[in-house]
Amino acid sequence: MKPVPHDSAPANEPVMLSLTVPAASVSRGLTAGLVRPTSPDPGTAEILDLTADDEAVSEFLVRIVHSDSGFVARTDSAPRALAIIAATVAALCGEDIRTALTTPDLPFLKGLTQPAVEAFRDVLLAIESETPDAITESLTCLSN
Numbered sequence: 474m475k476p477v478p479h480d481s482a483p484a485n486e487p488v489m490l491s492l493t494v495p496a497a498s499v500s501r502g503l504t505a506g507l508v509r510p511t512s513p514d515p516g517t518a519e520i521l522d523l524t525a526d527d528e529a530v531s532e533f534l535v536r537i538v539h540s541d542s543g544f545v546a547r548t549d550s551a552p553r554a555l556a557i558i559a560a561t562v563a564a565l566c567g568e569d570i571r572t573a574l575t576t577p578d579l580p581f582l583k584g585l586t587q588p589a590v591e592a593f594r595d596v597l598l599a600i601e602s603e604t605p606d607a608i609t610e611s612l613t614c615l616s617n
Contacts, residue, residue, distance in 0.1 A: 511601040523548035534564040543598040551611030
């Protein structure tokens with residue numbers, strides 16, 4: 474077999490390489506950066522006050538998951554923060570929202586695929602709280 478000749482002359486100009494991570498491969502975790510201090514201006518996102526009863530929260534979620542916008546939940550209750558995560562996922566999956574509000578399925582939530590996590594994060598934009606550190610700490614049960 475005859476060797477194939479190639480041009481080994483140096484390039485006249487440097488070759489530019491992108492060293493940034495492509496946007497598609499950047500992944501958000503289920504709760505990483507989800508909790509933030511309560512903002513006086515949430516922007517255009519709808520606000521869900523988690524002091525509302527489960528029926529009102531369920532009705533809100535049924536509507537919001539079928540819209541083009543996301544929402545911000547507000548609570549200072551760690552159990553309610555976990556409940557809204559579970560209920561939002563349930564709403565997206567067509568599961569029982571009320572059961573998710575009262576009995577979050579932690580193994581299921583921890584096992585969500587990255588596309589499912591992205592879909593969730595596109596709907597639940599943030600959990601706002603006057604005690605964001607405490608809420609964030611309470612959600613470590615969802616870390617893998």
